[in-house]
Amino acid sequence: MGLRGKETPSFFRDFLDKCGGSAVIDGGFATELERLGADLNDELWSAKCLISSSSHLVRRVHLDYLDAGANIILTASYQATVQGFEAKGFSREEGVTMLKRSVEIAREAREIYHDRCTKDSSDFVRNERFRKRPILIAASVGSYGAYLADGSEYVGEYGDAVTVQTLKDFHRERVKIWVDAGADLIAFETIPNKLEAQAYAELLDEEGIETPAWVSFIARMKAMGLVGDSIFECASKAESCKQVLAIGINCTGPPRFIHGLISFFKKATSKPVLVYPNSGETYIAESNQWGKSSGLAEDDFVPSIGKGGDAGAFFFGGCCRTTPKTLRGIAGAIYGKVQDKCKKLGKYFFFCKEKN
Ligand code: MET
Ligand SMILES: [Zn+2]
Numbered sequence: 001m002g003l004r005g006k007e008t009p010s011f012f013r014d015f016l017d018k019c020g021g022s023a024v025i026d027g028g029f030a031t032e033l034e035r036l037g038a039d040l041n042d043e044l045w046s047a048k049c050l051i052s053s054s055s056h057l058v059r060r061v062h063l064d065y066l067d068a069g070a071n072i073i074l075t076a077s078y079q080a081t082v083q084g085f086e087a088k089g090f091s092r093e094e095g096v097t098m099l100k101r102s103v104e105i106a107r108e109a110r111e112i113y114h115d116r117c118t119k120d121s122s123d124f125v126r127n128e129r130f131r132k133r134p135i136l137i138a139a140s141v142g143s144y145g146a147y148l149a150d151g152s153e154y155v156g157e158y159g160d161a162v163t164v165q166t167l168k169d170f171h172r173e174r175v176k177i178w179v180d181a182g183a184d185l186i187a188f189e190t191i192p193n194k195l196e197a198q199a200y201a202e203l204l205d206e207e208g209i210e211t212p213a214w215v216s217f218i219a220r221m222k223a224m225g226l227v228g229d230s231i232f233e234c235a236s237k238a239e240s241c242k243q244v245l246a247i248g249i250n251c252t253g254p255p256r257f258i259h260g261l262i263s264f265f266k267k268a269t270s271k272p273v274l275v276y277p278n279s280g281e282t283y284i285a286e287s288n289q290w291g292k293s294s295g296l297a298e299d300d301f302v303p304s305i306g307k308g309g310d311a312g313a314f315f316f317g318g319c320c321r322t323t324p325k326t327l328r329g330i331a332g333a334i335y336g337k338v339q340d341k342c343k344k345l346g347k348y349f350f351f352c353k354e355k356n
Contacts, residue, residue: 011212012245012272015071016314018134022334025072025276025317026065027327029140031290033061033076035323043087043149047080050098055105062109068324069331070317071133073109074187077102078142079149081174096177103181106137129335138187138214139178143196144170151284154218156192156228167199168206175203179211186213190251190319194229197237204243214246214274214315219261231261235268248274251319255280255304262311274315275308277301279322290321302329309334 016023030046038057042048049058058076065073080102085095117131144167145153152158175186186209188200197215204213215238219231238244247269249261255277265273279301281290305316316334318326 012314015134015136016272019071020129020133020335021314022309023071023315024069024327024331024334025138025274025315026062026070026074027068027276027318027322027324027330028278028320029061029065029074029076030078031320032064032323033057036060043079043147044084045079045146045149046076047078047084047098047102050076050080050101050105055101058102058105059109059112062106063113064324065327066109066113066135068327069130069133069335070135070327072136072138072185072315072317073106074138074140074189075102075106075178075183076140077174077178078140078189079146081147082177084147099174099177100181103137103139103178103183107182110135110137136184137182138185139175139181139183141171141175141178141186141188141200143189143191145192146190153190153192156196156218158193158195162195164195164199164202167196168203171199171203172207175209176207179209183211186211188213188215191215191217191234192228194233194237197234201238201241201244204241209243211243212245213241213243214248215244216248216250216274216276219249219252219257231264232268235265239269239271244271246272246274246315248276248313248315250274250276251278253278253280253282255301258304259307259311262308262313266312272314273312274317275305275313276315276317276319277305278318278320279326281321301326302333305330305333 030040033046033049034040036057038049038054040046040048049055062073077099080099082092082095082099085098086092090098143153144158144162145156147170178186191197200215217234235247238247248265252261258275258277262273262275284290301318301322308316316330318330
């Protein structure tokens, strides 16, 4: 599904129309790999599984999220860098190959899934609207702080020595590798500050990258009071970049704050808003563990996301510690909502065909 070079402003509009009005982003990728038994206590985190002996697990997680109803799957590249693989003893060439593999494995999973949809007779895939839904591969780009692997993507204080240029130089090669590998989208994720948002926007312009992108921030919250750069400042860095088609928040919890955060973003951007919060637990960098912070049950997650739709978001999913089960709930809620809209407006053709 090579969608590069298309006139980008209509890209998401067409995609959202085909999805029925809202799109489902996958759930926590790396934490799902861990739940399936992968040991990701490593600087490469999920990218460790790109090494061929574990690539079947990467494919499996992609397929689990596709089975759950995802329209967009994020690659296992969040913490993947050529220098990271070199530090493990791989050659430069092997490192580049591993980065490309992240996109290839996701494409393989999409092909397997499409194939299954035509052959499988289970109720889920027999359902027309699931079978025909569009699926995009988004290359996951973690922040410089994620590469540092010390939890600083949640803090975003890189110090004075790190400039916009440092960040552009850091991301340039990896982004180009994923574009060349045929990703449909570039997902700049868990961005902790305005500096990095600016670096991404400049990088897209300087390299003339035509692949559409989204930028997604981590909102640093002390209860509901936000800390760090303001949402306005962060969003404005991406707002003027024509390749950035959506702006939003990920890996921020607890989800009950999401409604308010989306409202902030709606004021800061004219682009579609996306949201994929984590489970509401807090990552503790010192111990490399997730600690319960809100007592939020998984059952509360889906209603919280649903309220995000009322606040005006168009893309919904889950981040760390959410699972295919969570995503099934989100997809169900989104498709249900679309069906309601369909009844009222007679507008969204995928669903209207079935219902009318
Ligand atoms: C720390 S946020 C991580 C987001 C990334 N898409 C992942 O799961 O794996
Ligand atoms: Zn996350």
